Amino acid sequence: MGRIRTWVTFHREDIGQHELVHMSADSTTVEDGVEWAAAAIPRQYASGHEIASVLASLGKANAAKYLLGKVPTGIRARSGELGEIIGTQYATRELGYRMLARLRWKDSREMPMRGDDLLGVRLEKGGSLAFLKGEAKSRAYLSKTTLNEAETALLREHGRPSAHSLSFMASRLFEMGDTDLSNRIKAAMLQNRIAQKQVTHLLFTFTGNNPRKILREHTESYTGRVRRLVVGLQVHEHQEFISNVFKRVVRSARTR
Template sequence: MTWAAAAVPRHYVAADEIAAVLRELGKPEAAKVLSGKLPVSKRTRSGELGEILGTQYVARELGYRMIARLRWKDSRDMPMRGDDLLGVRMVDDDKLEFLKGEAKSRASLSTSTLDEAEAALLSEHGLPTPHALMFVAARLREMGETKLHVKILAAQLRGRIRPSDVLHLLFTFSGNNPLKLLRNHTKAYKGKIRRLGVGLQVPEHQAFIRRVFEEVIRDARTR
């Protein structure tokens, strides 16, 4: 659980923002900044923890550049639009590869949930949604990654993204064993875009989520 709690804060608040608040206002105010960004409802916490875990997996295991998009939410309990997971990596100076992913968090994963994710993955002919691409590109520019920003814009605006440049990821975080469901769903897929299914099982799914967010808040107040 500690590993999950350690990953959560930076997905809501940038490290330099917290550092600035700590320096200028002190620890209690820094804790309030983070706590004010965290979701309150069980449903939102579940979905966003699944997205955070999926983002961590894509960045660390698959090597795509990811952004912590939850930092730009309008409201702590309102879901964000666009692709759950959108990663990009530069293969060489002229070629980009994209990851379009859906993250699903359920106490009991079902076929209908996977079908819902499938529909989202196949939107825009299976390619990353234009709005999500523009959003990621803008955030990368703000972080100083101007070369990648321009490459993404060029690929999007000039229609250079092909199905062969995209990998689909169906990431699940559930209380029940997802292996059979993901295996059957992946075997049934007949599309042209490569598809990867990854499942993380935590038997005490709801209790785990509650404890993770409790630890995040406790650590923010005591460190």
């Protein structure tokens, strides 16, 4: 799967110690974006190994039924989760953080999960951990109210990842066999207080309107001590894009 920059144009600017990235898709690339996003979705809800196991034991129709039973059907849930999925891909492929496909562990396909929207970890030279704490917002029109909601969430726990999110990630990594990284996260939680300088905030927005001006103003007014990366993905036909992505997912699941 390619990087998001294969179907968007990038504009980057520094705002003090912080960074603003505006990504936009036009009419010539939006279909590439639909294909890219649809390809990212299935493994956010179930691992390739799990789907292959269902396919082998119960057949194609049941494998499709199993996967689609995890995918939300409501417009609001689809919008929010697609924003989170694209944000996860951005953090993984553009920033190099280890991220979880946390939607695999949802209690209900229509209900949001607890904890930070996005949590990433990266092992730095010398063995220290760098953490990414993120909020993802998907709106047809981005407003100050939405940004204030994200701000409130990012500043909880003095800007550090929540204990719930850290524990969740450490447990999932342990189950997946990455015991070293799991133990490092547990040590950071239990023995070494995570310093704010180890954390980067990611405020990721997915919108129909151009978010650059409002994101710049929001970042200029930010007075927190944690470095912030603010990313705005703009797709003009926001709602149509979401609908087309999930239609593609459903069609692919039933025909593969």
